[in-house]
Amino acid sequence: MADTRNITVTVNGEAHSREVETRLTLADFLRHELNLTGTHVGCEHGVCGACTVLVGGTSARACLMLAVQCEGQEVVTVESLAAGGKLNPLQQAFQDHHGLQCGFCTPGILMTLTEFLREYPDPSEAEVRTALTGNLCRCTGYQAIVAATLDAAKRMRGGA
Amino acid sequence: MKPAPFTYHDPRTVAEACDLLATHENARVLAGGQSLMPMMNFRVAMPDHLVDLNRVGELSYLRWEGEALCVGAMTRQRDLEFSPDVGRRCPLLREALAHVGHRQTRNRGTFGGSLCHLDPSAELVNVTALLGGTLHAASKRGTRDIAFADFAVGYMTTSLEPHELLAGVTLPLPGDGRGHAFVEFARRHGDFAIVACSALIGFDRGGRIADAAIALSGLAHAPVRPAAIEKSLRGEQPGAAAFKAAAAEAGKLDAMADAYVTTTYRQHLARVLTYRALELASARAGERANG
Numbered sequence: 184m185a186d187t188r189n190i191t192v193t194v195n196g197e198a199h200s201r202e203v204e205t206r207l208t209l210a211d212f213l214r215h216e217l218n219l220t221g222t223h224v225g226c227e228h229g230v231c232g233a234c235t236v237l238v239g240g241t242s243a244r245a246c247l248m249l250a251v252q253c254e255g256q257e258v259v260t261v262e263s264l265a266a267g268g269k270l271n272p273l274q275q276a277f278q279d280h281h282g283l284q285c286g287f288c289t290p291g292i293l294m295t296l297t298e299f300l301r302e303y304p305d306p307s308e309a310e311v312r313t314a315l316t317g318n319l320c321r322c323t324g325y326q327a328i329v330a331a332t333l334d335a336a337k338r339m340r341g342g343a
Numbered sequence: 344m345k346p347a348p349f350t351y352h353d354p355r356t357v358a359e360a361c362d363l364l365a366t367h368e369n370a371r372v373l374a375g376g377q378s379l380m381p382m383m384n385f386r387v388a389m390p391d392h393l394v395d396l397n398r399v400g401e402l403s404y405l406r407w408e409g410e411a412l413c414v415g416a417m418t419r420q421r422d423l424e425f426s427p428d429v430g431r432r433c434p435l436l437r438e439a440l441a442h443v444g445h446r447q448t449r450n451r452g453t454f455g456g457s458l459c460h461l462d463p464s465a466e467l468v469n470v471t472a473l474l475g476g477t478l479h480a481a482s483k484r485g486t487r488d489i490a491f492a493d494f495a496v497g498y499m500t501t502s503l504e505p506h507e508l509l510a511g512v513t514l515p516l517p518g519d520g521r522g523h524a525f526v527e528f529a530r531r532h533g534d535f536a537i538v539a540c541s542a543l544i545g546f547d548r549g550g551r552i553a554d555a556a557i558a559l560s561g562l563a564h565a566p567v568r569p570a571a572i573e574k575s576l577r578g579e580q581p582g583a584a585a586f587k588a589a590a591a592e593a594g595k596l597d598a599m600a601d602a603y604v605t606t607t608y609r610q611h612l613a614r615v616l617t618y619r620a621l622e623l624a625s626a627r628a629g630e631r632a633n634g
Binding site for chain 2: 185186188204205206207208211227228229232235241242243244246247248249251252295298299313314316317
């Protein structure tokens with residue numbers, strides 16, 4: 184008999200109730216139960232950072248959490264960023280600076296930086312690079328991502 | 344599904360968690376999940392029962408008791424990193440935390456989880472060894488204190504019994520005027536270090552070294568406290584000559600080898616990092632003495 188539980192998780196402001204196996208990861212819950220496939224799954228052991236989402240307002244690896252651990256919690260994914268179909272300043276800066284090529288790592292990077300820029304509205308390049316250590320990108324060489332982040336921070340401070 | 348099937352338990356109190364551990368075979372305690380979850384996703388770990396401590400609020404705390412810092416086992420690494428009191432009263436811990444994984448893993452990862460996982464290079468294990476921490480275990484039979492030296496019994500193996508959980512840790516703070524340092528070498532930022540070295544140094548009134556403590560990770564299954572080297576520094580004039588001699592001895596300590604890193608290279612890093620740690624700790628002790 185599979186060990187299951189009924190859970191209610193608020194994802195991007197909307198409450199979802201499901202019966203899930205307790206061993207289901209948060210990443211698979213988002214993708215397979217809620218069809219929110221913006222959260223990507225890369226290494227599935229916490230190294231690549233592609234599955235990074237916000238849980239209770241802080242960034243976390245969705246592959247290293249169980250869906251049942253999110254009972255009653257607020258989860259925010261990359262799908263929430265472009266309100267009304269318009270790219271937010273961080274996403275727009277990524278497009279403008281070619282901060283992505285294949286785009287596989289991008290959702291995790293955007294969620295990491297969403298948290299980071301709240302804590303560091305005026306970051307140095309070194310701080311941006313440190314913030315990015317937990318996300319692997321094999322296309323860009325990071326240079327364009329760093330440039331996009333610094334520009335996004337500037338735009339979000341109103342200095343565009 | 345990545346992990347093998349298990350029965351999930353989410354107790355709300357330490358007593359409930361201890362009851363579960365006492366009555367279930369092949370149970371594992373889940374803390375922040377930044378080590379156990381990867382092991383379960385790989386099916387290296389296949390517990391029949393998972394006892395999740397994330398809803399046990401009483402295990403998450405940060406308290407100062409006299410000259411000691413008491414940390415609950417479920418206290419998140421990020422809470423320690425961002426605590427202004429930790430930064431002021433135990434800057435060594437903050438310096439070490441900057442090397443622990445990444446912001447996403449520190450958000451979830453806990454102090455106790457890192458100690459129980461007991462990676463040979465883990466920064467928080469190193470700091471606990473340097474400060475001579477005492478670990479507090481809880482079980483249905485009650486609580487017991489374990490000195491760090493008796494906690495790490497083998498490679499990634501603690502002296503906790505299967506029915507016990509780690510509830511918290513008491514870390515004696517370095518005395519006033521001590522200089523600290525935590526340095527490591529890893530292939531990438533956030534990786535477990537190949538070798539890490541932490542140090543504390545205090546001066547006497549004449550400006551000589553009154554006491555020195557060193558902890559080296561990455562040489563053996565647990566951090567090494569080289570007592571002979573620590574002792575040899577006492578009474579010495581702080582400076583390149585004394586630190587070079589101590590570092591040379593650190594480079595002669597036994598060191599393990601694995602498929603990636605040889606004994607010789609670990610010994611080389613032990614020498615270089617011991618020198619850097621002593622130099623930095625000494626400079627900071629000097630600033631405190633003069634400031």
